[in-house]
Amino acid sequence: MTPTPSRTLDTHASRLRTKLQLGQFHGQGQIYQLSAIYGLGYRMEILPAPEAATAATA
Numbered sequence: 892m893t894p895t896p897s898r899t900l901d902t903h904a905s906r907l908r909t910k911l912q913l914g915q916f917h918g919q920g921q922i923y924q925l926s927a928i929y930g931l932g933y934r935m936e937i938l939p940a941p942e943a944a945t946a947a948t949a
Contacts, residue, residue: 904933 913923922938
């Protein structure tokens with residue numbers, strides 16, 4: 892019988908994304924995203940803001 896994989900790390904990453912409001916536009920022209928890197932861990936990336944969001948603030 893194989894052990895059931897634990898989802899503990901996925902749960903922590905999900906809660907961190909929610910708490911930090913990652914993936915949402917922050918008003919400074921940037922969106923932050925937490926990406927999983929297979930075999931290494933996680934990386935926080937800064938993505939450019941979508942054109943609609945930057946046009947609305949201008």
